[in-house]
Amino acid sequence: MVSSAPADSSQVATDTRTPIRYVVAAVTITLLGALWFVTRPGPDAVAYVFMPAGGVAGILAILSLMRGRSLDPVTKRFWRHILAGMSVLSVGYLILAVVAFGTSPRLPDIPLPAAALAGIGMLTAMWGVMRVPLGNTGPGARRRQLIDRTIAFVGVGTLLWTFGLAPMITASDGWSAQSTALIGISFLLGLGGITKVSYIDGGPVDRSAIRLIAATALTGVGVALLSLGGDDSVLLAQSIVMPVTHIFVATAAYRQSISTGAPTRRSGTFLPYLALAAADASLLSLLWHGRGWTASVVVVATVLLTALVAVRQMMALRENGRLLRAQRASEDRLRHEATHDGLTGLGNxxxxxxxxxxxxxxxxxxxxxxxxxxxxxxxxxxxxxxxxxxxxxxxxxxxxxxxxxxxxxxxxxxxxxxxxxxxxxxxxxxxxxxxxxxxxxxxxxxxxxxxxxxxxxxxxxxxxxxxxxxxxxxxxxxxxxxxxxxxxxxGMEQPVLAHAQIGGELRRALDAGEFRVHYQPLVELATGRIIGVEPLVRWQHPDRGLVPPGEFIPAAEGTGLIVPLGRFVLRESCRQAAAWLAEFGPDCMQKLGPNVSVRQLHDPDFVADVRAALADTGLPHDRLVLELTESAVLRGPQVSRTLRELHEMGVRLALDDFGTGESSLSLLRSFPASIIKLDKSFVDGIELDEMGTPEAEARQAVARAVIQLAGALGLDTVAEGIENQEQADRLRSLGYTLGQGYHLARPMPAEAMTRLLAGRVELAAAA
Incomplete structure (x- = not known):
């Protein structure tokens, strides 16, 4: 793995050029060996020089790689094993070369020290290959890969046994025990290396480099195939075939030096099946030629291989079944998610x-x-x-x-x-x-x-x-x-369309200033004196004239425009009330009671709007009475916090339409109200109690209970919807002091209200 630290251009050049020099050197040494084999100058012992000479090129290539690149721990460990193995191997073959010159012109058998060092070197290098991680993700994948590698090992080993080791071992002139052991180790390690690198998906150690290192062991195959060729075959192996090992090593070092660490495509998928074909080829060869005990090895290996392939196929079928079930479950889940709501589980x-x-x-x-x-x-x-x-x-x-x-x-x-x-x-x-x-x-x-x-x-x-x-x-x-x-x-679309059109026109009407505020007086029942007003919004439409609230308030609520509309009513009524106080004195306007909608209470800027309206107009806080319905008050903690802040500001709160909700009585314990307004439904027909009807008696009972409750809690009461004098008298007899309704005064524009207040002031002055 390349270091993340920056390197100058000369360092980069060293990383890429130096290893390639030793590749050229290893190739040159092998070519010189080939030239010597063809021309045969000097004694036959010269053939033994090319193997240790090529080893020097391979060792220098590895040293150049390790000096020129910053390698991660796994990669460094791998190349240290290869360096150690190649060094020990080269020393062993150097000993063989020295012995060869001492016994020339007779070709020597490999001495035991040289064979031991060569064997240790090969084992060390192959141990480095075996320690490279495969990159498996789970135990199931590791089990499958182990069986695949065993299949490949047995199958390819059968082929090499049939056409390599077995002929060498059974040859009439036979090889020495040392040579046979080295070639056997080379065979085994070559097989292990091939099956190992075939399943490495990529990683810090370059995959091509690992393959080249594993391929070095296969030079033993070439040596084995030359085992029956006599002295010339031995010289060919020593001068050409075996030095190829160091070309592989030097080239592997070069590949590692230019590696980017990118993942490679896995290519071991068909190896078990190729191994099975190799075993079949070996079996056919034995059937054709017929051999002794070596044939038994092939038959046993083929049977083992067939069993392994069967087990592997069973695992594959089981895995495919699991994957198929998982895919079907995933498809079912995707179909369900595509047609159903994720939150509720209902269809979508x-x-x-x-x-x-x-x-x-x-x-x-x-x-x-x-x-x-x-x-x-x-x-x-x-x-x-x-x-x-x-x-x-x-x-x-x-x-x-x-x-x-x-x-x-x-x-x-x-x-x-x-x-x-x-x-x-x-x-x-x-x-x-x-x-x-x-x-x-x-x-x-x-x-x-x-x-x-x-x-x-x-x-x-x-x-x-x-x-x-x-x-x-x-x-x-x-x-x-x-x-x-x-x-x-x-025909149902027409009123709905008209309602929607009204909603669309509200925004334009707000921008055009088409809304007006009318005021309905709040009257003292005993004296008829006006003590306050309730602001009511009206829409002065340019084409339709005065639009009643029942037609546009629901649309304003539905579209959310009730918030800016309510803000306009609040500011305008506060301005007008402050003007009346300045003109007619503090007794003319004790209560200004605009209605507040649910949406206004949920507006995070509502408290700031109230504070700004009072500050800008100069209206005293205690003159403002915000009228709220029970349904608006019962709306959770946010509304409670808003009402508490308003109460702490000194603004008074009135509970409108009292008696119509399910929690009217319990609400008074938590709601900071100072005024309750008896709903019009309990005022209608209250004067008819002498008829003794159940409806009249119920209205009387509710009206009496409300006034008694208000008195016990220290609250003011207002009776709404008074339509005649008889109702006003009946309410007075029950204890009500304040009333509101068409009989007392209808809603009127600000100019008419100003004239009414002026007339009351003149009457009071005259009295």
């Missing part, structure tokens, strides 16, 4: 469209579009984790409500849908869904409201029109209030 939009399109081709098809009301508020107030848990619970409740009557899916966000089975009544399923949603859901025990649109498409009709009709019906259900369902009918 793609599956829904496919199933609905298929159903429409065969029959009339009914779908339900289910949209959660105010789900964004849950995310904003309680966090997205709670929102996700709620969606999972909603999916479970939807599946339970639908049961076997349809396919529930999640389309996106908080939008769900149901494809009904043939013959299932859509209204019945819609009621079951709403009943299921009425129960507290998720571990946080949250109540969920939903709007459901129902639409039916005829057989052969298009998919998109059916879904569009369901969407229109769902929006119509939203306009009717929370927790409703609506079935689509022809």
């Amino acid at each position: 939009r793609g599956l829904f469209r496919t199933r609905v399109a298929g159903a429409l081709e065969q029959r009339d098809t009914t779908v339900l579009l289910v949209d959660l009301d105010d789900f964004k508020t849950v995310n904003d107030s309680l966090g997205h984790d709670v929102g996700d848990q709620l969606l999972i619970a909603v999916a479970g409740a939807l599946s339970a409500a639908v049961g076997p009557d349809g396919l529930p899916v999640r389309l996106a966000g908080d939008e769900f849908a149901v494809l009904l089975c043939p013959g299932t009544d859509g209204e019945t399923v819609a009621r079951r869904v709403l009943d299921e949603f009425a129960k507290p859901l998720s571990e946080h025990r949250l109540l969920v409201h939903a709007s459901i649109g129902i639409a039916t498409g005829g057989a052969g009709e298009g998919l998109d029109p059916l879904l569009r009709h369901a969407d229109v019906a769902m929006y119509a259900a939203k306009q009717r209030g929370k927790g409703n369902w609506v079935r689509y009918h022809d």
Whole structure:
């Protein structure tokens, strides 16, 4: 592995040029040996010089590599083993050369010290090869590779035994024990090296370099093949065949010096099958020629090889089966993920469209579009984790409500849908869904409201029109209030489209300044004195005239434009109230009560907007009374923090429409209210108590309970929606001191309110 430290150009040149010099030297020495063998100048002992001379070239090539390159520990260890092995091997053959000159002209047998050193050198080099890591990733891969390498070892060994070692051992003139041992070691190490390097996928040691080192042992094959050729064959082996070893070594060092460390392509896949073919070739040779005990070795090896291949094939079949099962499971998982929602496990939009399109081709098809009301508020107030848990619970409740009557899916966000089975009544399923949603859901025990649109498409009709009709019906259900369902009918698009158009015009109207603030007085019932006002927004449309709030407030809520609209009402009413205080004195305006929506309370800038409006207009903090509904207050910790900050600023809070919610009484214990406003539904018909109807008695009881509760808690009370004097009198008799309604005063523009206040001041002055 190349060092990451920078090197100058001369160093790089040394890295690449120096090893190649020794490759040239090793080739030159081998060519000189070939030239000597052809011309035969001098004694035959000269043939023994070329092997140790080539060893010097190989050793110098390795030393040059190790000096010129910064090698990682694994690579350095490998080349140290090769260097040690080649050094000991060269010393052994140097001893043989000295002996050869001492016995010339007779060719010597290799002496025992030389044979021992040569054997140790080969073992050391091959041990370095064996220690190179294979790069396996798991025990299964290692087991398979071990069997493959054993197959290759046995198969190729059988071939070399048949055509190499066996003829050499059984030759009539035979080789010495030392020579036979060296060639045998060379055979074994060559086989081991081949099967080792065939399964190295790459790494710090260059793969080509390892192959060349392993190939050096195969020179023993050439020597063995020359064993029956007499003295000339021995001289050929010593002068040409064996010096080729050092060409391999020098070239391997050169390959390592230019290695980039890039992974190489694995090429050992077919080696076991080639080994099997080699064993078959050996067996055929024996059948053809017929031999003695050496044939038994081949037969045993072939049987062993066949068994190993069978085991390997069984492992391969088992592995292929496992991979096939894993692939099928992966395909099933991918198909499921492609057609199902990852959070809830329900089908997704793609599956829904496919199933609905298929159903429409065969029959009339009914779908339900289910949209959660105010789900964004849950995310904003309680966090997205709670929102996700709620969606999972909603999916479970939807599946339970639908049961076997349809396919529930999640389309996106908080939008769900149901494809009904043939013959299932859509209204019945819609009621079951709403009943299921009425129960507290998720571990946080949250109540969920939903709007459901129902639409039916005829057989052969298009998919998109059916879904569009369901969407229109769902929006119509939203306009009717929370927790409703609506079935689509022809012509339903018009009011929904008009509602959408109003939403589109709101932004333009805000920018164009088309909104006005009207003021409805808050009156003292005993004296008729005005003590405050409730600001109410009106839209002065350039074409339609004055648009009532009921037509554009829901659109503003749905589009989120209620936040900038509420900010405008707050600032304008604070400015106007401050102007009235400056003109008519501090007693003319004790309460300014603008309404605050749920979305405003979730706006992170709302408290800053209130603070800025009071600071810019100079209105005293205690004159501002923010009116909130119970549904807005019951919205989690974020809303509670906002209300607490407002209360600490000195701004007063009023609980509007009191008595209509499920938690009105318990809410007063945690909500910092200073005023409660009795809802209009408890004022309507309150003057009819003398008729003794159950409805009148219930209204009387609620109104009396509210005033008593407010008195016990030290809260002011305001009765809303007073339509006649009889209602005002009845409320006064129950203890109510403040009222609001058309009988007392209608909402009016700021100019009319200014005239009314001026008239009251003049009357007071005259009195």
